[in-house]
Amino acid sequence: MTRRALLLFAFTAGSLALGLAPARADVLSDAKAAGVLKVGTETEFAPFDYIDGDKHVGFNVDFFDEVGKSLGMKIEWVALPWDGVLPGLESSKFDIVAGPAIITKARMQRYTFSSPIGEGTVTLVKRASDASIQKPTDIAGRSVGGGRGSNQLVQLKELAASVSPPATVREYTGANETQADMAAGRIVASAMSLPNALAAAKRRPDMFAVVLPPFGVKAYFGYIGRKDAASASLMQAVDAQVAAMKTDGRMAKLQQKWFGATTELPASVTDPAS
Amino acid sequence: MTWFLFALMVQAAGTTLLISFVAIAIGLVIGILVCGAMLSPSVVLRGPARLYVSFFRGVPLLVQLLLFYHLLPAIGINISSVAAALVALSLCTAAYQAENLRGGFLSVSRGLLEAAEAVGMERLQRFRRVSVPIAIRLTIPALVNEAIGILHASALISVVGVIELTKTARNFAATTFDPLPFYACAGLLYLGLTYGVLGLGRAAERHLAVRHA
CATH class of the missing domain: 3.40.190.10 (Periplasmic binding protein-like II)
Known part of the structure; x- marks a missing residue:
C-alpha cells in the first residue's frame, strides 16, 4: 500500500516532468456526451460569483445557465481559491473558468479568452x-x-x-x-x-x-479556456452565446441586473493594452 | 449576521467535523499498519514504512493537498475534491499516528515484558495482554492532540474546493464585505469542536484508567 502510494507519486512527478497530459478528443463533445459542463470559479468575487446564504449566485451563474440551456447540458460548478483556479483548468478539473479574468497580454499567451463579458477598468x-x-x-x-x-x-x-x-x-x-x-x-x-x-x-x-x-487603461473581463485544439469548439460555442445574448438583449439585462448599468463591449479583444 | 447565515456556519462546522473524523479514523487504521511495519524486524516492511512516514511528515499538508488534486489528473486519475481532501488528510495523519503509536510501544517498560515472560506468557500473549493495553493508554493523549491538529488543519482543504467552516466564513465575508463576525463565529465554532474532541479523549482515558481494587 505504502509502496504503491510512493510509486504513484514517483510516476506522477515523472509523467508531469515529461509533460504527458492525457489526450482529449474534443472538450465540447465530451461535455455534451456527459450532459455536464464543469466550470471552475472563485466564489469570493461579487457580483460575478458569490454565496448568498446557501445559494451560489452572480452574473456568471446566470450566464452559464443560458450556456447550459442552449447547449443542452447541466452546469457543474467547482469553487476553488483564485490561486487554484487556473492550475485546476490546466489539470482538467473543469473545462472553462468563469472568474472572470481581465484579458491581458500575459494571460493570452497561456490561455484562450472568450469574448469580453464585462468592463473591468x-x-x-x-x-x-x-x-x-x-x-x-x-x-x-x-x-x-x-x-x-x-x-x-x-x-x-x-x-x-x-x-x-x-x-x-x-x-x-x-x-x-x-x-x-x-x-x-x-x-x-x-x-x-x-x-x-x-x-x-x-x-x-x-x-x-x-x-x-x-x-488606467480600459480593460475587459473574459472567461478562460485551455489553449489546446480540444478546447477550441467549446470556446467558440461560448463566444457564439455571448454574441447571441448581445443581439437579443439578454446580455444587457444581465448587466443591468448585476452591474447596475449596461456597457458596450467589443466583440473580441485581440490586443489588450497591458 | 442573520440566524440563517449562522445556521449555515454551524452546518459547515458539521462538514469540518465529519471530514476530520473520517480522516482520523482512516488514518488510525493505516497508522496501525504502518506502525506495525516500522516495528517489524523485516527490512522489507520497515524500509517502505519509514519512507512513507518521512514523506507525509516531510511535505506540508497544503502541498500534499495540491499534489493529490492537481497532479493525479496528469496520470489519468481525476479524483473529486472531497476524495482528494480525505486522501491527503488521512495519509498525512496516518504518518503522525504511526509515530505516536510507535512511541507508545517503545515506552512499554522492558521490565514488565520480562516479568510477563517470567510468569510464562507466550510472545503473542505478551503483545496482546501487556504491550497493547499499555501502549494504547500511553498513546491516547497524543491521539487526541493529533485529532485536534487535523480538525484545525482541515481549514486547508478549501484549496481543493471543499467548502468547510473556514471557507464558508470567507465566502460570507466576501459576500457581505463584513469579515469580522464570520471569522469570529468560525473561531468560536472551532473552539467548540475542539472542546468536544477533548471531552471524548478524557472519556476514553477515564474508561481505560487502571482501577485499583
Missing part, C-alpha cells in the same frame, strides 16, 4: 467616511492596496508612481484581505475592477465608497 474604493480621497490622484503620499497577481494591482502601481509624493502600494492575497485592511485603516484605498467596486459600495454603503472615475 480599475477603480479605487475608499472608506465612506474618508473625505480626503475625492479623485484617484488624491492617494499621493498615502498607502493603498490591491490583490497580488491582479491586473488592478499593476495599474495601481503605475498610478502610485505617477503621483507626487508617490503612494505606497501594499499587496494582499485577495480582495477579502484588501477590504479588511482598508476597514482597519491600514490603507486608504484599494484597487478593484469597476463591477467589483460598485458591488462593494452597494453592499456596504456605510463602509465603502467608489472613487470615480476609473483610471
Whole structure:
C-alpha cells in the first residue's frame, strides 16, 4: 500500500516532468456526451460569483445557465481559491473558468479568452467616511492596496508612481484581505475592477465608497479556456452565446441586473493594452 | 449576521467535523499498519514504512493537498475534491499516528515484558495482554492532540474546493464585505469542536484508567 502510494507519486512527478497530459478528443463533445459542463470559479468575487446564504449566485451563474440551456447540458460548478483556479483548468478539473479574468497580454499567451463579458477598468474604493480621497490622484503620499497577481494591482502601481509624493502600494492575497485592511485603516484605498467596486459600495454603503472615475487603461473581463485544439469548439460555442445574448438583449439585462448599468463591449479583444 | 447565515456556519462546522473524523479514523487504521511495519524486524516492511512516514511528515499538508488534486489528473486519475481532501488528510495523519503509536510501544517498560515472560506468557500473549493495553493508554493523549491538529488543519482543504467552516466564513465575508463576525463565529465554532474532541479523549482515558481494587 505504502509502496504503491510512493510509486504513484514517483510516476506522477515523472509523467508531469515529461509533460504527458492525457489526450482529449474534443472538450465540447465530451461535455455534451456527459450532459455536464464543469466550470471552475472563485466564489469570493461579487457580483460575478458569490454565496448568498446557501445559494451560489452572480452574473456568471446566470450566464452559464443560458450556456447550459442552449447547449443542452447541466452546469457543474467547482469553487476553488483564485490561486487554484487556473492550475485546476490546466489539470482538467473543469473545462472553462468563469472568474472572470481581465484579458491581458500575459494571460493570452497561456490561455484562450472568450469574448469580453464585462468592463473591468480599475477603480479605487475608499472608506465612506474618508473625505480626503475625492479623485484617484488624491492617494499621493498615502498607502493603498490591491490583490497580488491582479491586473488592478499593476495599474495601481503605475498610478502610485505617477503621483507626487508617490503612494505606497501594499499587496494582499485577495480582495477579502484588501477590504479588511482598508476597514482597519491600514490603507486608504484599494484597487478593484469597476463591477467589483460598485458591488462593494452597494453592499456596504456605510463602509465603502467608489472613487470615480476609473483610471488606467480600459480593460475587459473574459472567461478562460485551455489553449489546446480540444478546447477550441467549446470556446467558440461560448463566444457564439455571448454574441447571441448581445443581439437579443439578454446580455444587457444581465448587466443591468448585476452591474447596475449596461456597457458596450467589443466583440473580441485581440490586443489588450497591458 | 442573520440566524440563517449562522445556521449555515454551524452546518459547515458539521462538514469540518465529519471530514476530520473520517480522516482520523482512516488514518488510525493505516497508522496501525504502518506502525506495525516500522516495528517489524523485516527490512522489507520497515524500509517502505519509514519512507512513507518521512514523506507525509516531510511535505506540508497544503502541498500534499495540491499534489493529490492537481497532479493525479496528469496520470489519468481525476479524483473529486472531497476524495482528494480525505486522501491527503488521512495519509498525512496516518504518518503522525504511526509515530505516536510507535512511541507508545517503545515506552512499554522492558521490565514488565520480562516479568510477563517470567510468569510464562507466550510472545503473542505478551503483545496482546501487556504491550497493547499499555501502549494504547500511553498513546491516547497524543491521539487526541493529533485529532485536534487535523480538525484545525482541515481549514486547508478549501484549496481543493471543499467548502468547510473556514471557507464558508470567507465566502460570507466576501459576500457581505463584513469579515469580522464570520471569522469570529468560525473561531468560536472551532473552539467548540475542539472542546468536544477533548471531552471524548478524557472519556476514553477515564474508561481505560487502571482501577485499583
